[in-house]
Amino acid sequence: MTLDARRADRSERTFLLLAAAGLTVATATATIGPLRSPDAWWNLRAGDYLLATGRFVGPDPWSRFSTHQFVLTEWLGSVVAALLYRPFGAAALVELRTIGGVAIAALLYLLTRRVADLPYAVLATLVGLLGFSGSITERPQTLGLVLLLVSLHLWRSAALGGRVPSLWRLPLGWVFAMAHGYWTLGVLVGAATGAGLALDRRSWRTGLSAGLLVAGTVAAAAVTPVGPRLLLTPFQIRSAAAALVSEWQRASPTQPLVAIALALVVLTAAAWLRTGTSWWRVFHLLLALGLALSYARLSAPAVAITVPLAAEAAQRLKARRTARTAEASAPTRLELKAMAAGAVLVVLAGLVAAPASARRPLLTPTALLPAIAAIPSGSTVFDDFNVSSWMLHTYPHLQLVVDTRIEVFAPAYVNGYAAALDARPGWQSFVAHTGANWAVLRQEVPLAGALERAGWATTASRDGYVVLHRVAP
Numbered sequence: 001m002t003l004d005a006r007r008a009d010r011s012e013r014t015f016l017l018l019a020a021a022g023l024t025v026a027t028a029t030a031t032i033g034p035l036r037s038p039d040a041w042w043n044l045r046a047g048d049y050l051l052a053t054g055r056f057v058g059p060d061p062w063s064r065f066s067t068h069q070f071v072l073t074e075w076l077g078s079v080v081a082a083l084l085y086r087p088f089g090a091a092a093l094v095e096l097r098t099i100g101g102v103a104i105a106a107l108l109y110l111l112t113r114r115v116a117d118l119p120y121a122v123l124a125t126l127v128g129l130l131g132f133s134g135s136i137t138e139r140p141q142t143l144g145l146v147l148l149l150v151s152l153h154l155w156r157s158a159a160l161g162g163r164v165p166s167l168w169r170l171p172l173g174w175v176f177a178m179a180h181g182y183w184t185l186g187v188l189v190g191a192a193t194g195a196g197l198a199l200d201r202r203s204w205r206t207g208l209s210a211g212l213l214v215a216g217t218v219a220a221a222a223v224t225p226v227g228p229r230l231l232l233t234p235f236q237i238r239s240a241a242a243a244l245v246s247e248w249q250r251a252s253p254t255q256p257l258v259a260i261a262l263a264l265v266v267l268t269a270a271a272w273l274r275t276g277t278s279w280w281r282v283f284h285l286l287l288a289l290g291l292a293l294s295y296a297r298l299s300a301p302a303v304a305i306t307v308p309l310a311a312e313a314a315q316r317l318k319a320r321r322t323a324r325t326a327e328a329s330a331p332t333r334l335e336l337k338a339m340a341a342g343a344v345l346v347v348l349a350g351l352v353a354a355p356a357s358a359r360r361p362l363l364t365p366t367a368l369l370p371a372i373a374a375i376p377s378g379s380t381v382f383d384d385f386n387v388s389s390w391m392l393h394t395y396p397h398l399q400l401v402v403d404t405r406i407e408v409f410a411p412a413y414v415n416g417y418a419a420a421l422d423a424r425p426g427w428q429s430f431v432a433h434t435g436a437n438w439a440v441l442r443q444e445v446p447l448a449g450a451l452e453r454a455g456w457a458t459t460a461s462r463d464g465y466v467v468l469h470r471v472a473p
Contacts, residue, residue: 144180196280
C-alpha cells in the first residue's frame, strides 16, 4: 500500500469513528432522559387490565363518564410494559423507550446506508432522528414506529430488487396490527410500492401481486384478538380530540417537525428534477407529503418514508456531478462493528440512567403525591388532562372526570370539558354536572383560578400544580 493509500485509509477510518460517535451521541440524546409521555401510564394500567381479565373489548371499566366501549387496539406494547413494570418499576419504561430509540436509529441508518455512501447515510439518519424527536416515548407509538420502519425496509427492498415481498410479510402485519395504529401506514406504503412497480415495469401482474399481499395484510389485521372492528379504528378519530391532544391537531408548516418533513419532501423532489426517478419513489414521496400535511402526529412517519429517498437523491446528485456510479459502496466490517458498538453503548447507558430518570417524570405532579393520596376513596376529581393518565394508574380508587383515552368519551362531553378548563361561560354547569368535589389542575389553567374565586379551598400547591377541594356551604 502506498503512502497516499495509507493516508486515505486512515482518513476514512477516522471519519467512520467520528460518524459512529456522532450517531451514538445523537441516539443517546434522543432516547435517554426522564419519562416524557403522559399517555404511558394508562397504557400500563391497560396492560394490567388485559392480563387480569383477558378482555380486549367491552364496557369501559374505569370511568362512569365514558359512553363508548373500551377497545384495546394497541395492547401488545402495553402488556410487555406491564409485565416488566412489576419487577422493575418505572425504570423498565425508560429502558424500553431507549431500546426502541436505538432500534429506530439503527433502522434509519440501514435504510439510508443501502442507497447512499457513509456521509449521506449519517447525515440523513441524524435528520431522521431530529424529525422523530417527540415521537420516541414510552407509549406503544415507539413500537409502532419501529415496525413501520421494518415494513418500509421490506417494501423498499422489494422495490429495489424489482419484486414483491414474500408472504412472510403477513405475520409481520399481524403483529404490527396488535402493536399500534401505524399498521395502516404500512398498508399504504405497500399499496404505493405496488402501484409504482406496476407502472415502472408496465406489468399488471406486479400490481396484482402487491395488491393481494396488501389485502392479505388487512385480512391478518382483522383476525387479531380485537377482531374486524380493528379495521375501523383508524377512521374513528373524534373531532373533539384536537381540542385537548396537540398531535391530533391539523398539521402546519410552522410546526418544527412538520417543517422538517416538508423540507425533506421539497429537497428530494428538487433533486429528482435533475436526476429523474421511478414511479414507486414518486408514490412514496406523495404519501409522505400527504401524511405531513394531515395531522401533527404523522410527521414522524412522513420523515421515515422521506429520509431514504432524500439520501438516495443526494447520492445520485453526487454521481451526476462526479460522473461515477450512483450505487452506494457496501459497508465495511469495521463500519458495522462501530455502529453496533455505538448501539450497545446507548442501551447500556440507558440502563444505568433508567432508575434516576424514572424518578423525575415530566408533566407529573409527583410533589403532590401525599395530598392526592389523602383524597377520600371514590371521590370525583376534576383532573387536568395532562396528568389524567398518571392519576388513572396511580390512584385507581379515584373517579376522574376525564382521561387521555379520548375515544371512550362523547365528543360533546370532551368539548364541555375543554370549555370548562378555559373557564368559558357555562363552566359552572359542567363542573356541577360531573359532581366533582376535588380538583387537581395546573395553576396556569383558567379553571384553577375560577374555582378558587368560587370558594374552593387550596389544600396543596407545588411545582405549578394545585389540589383544590370544594368547601360545603
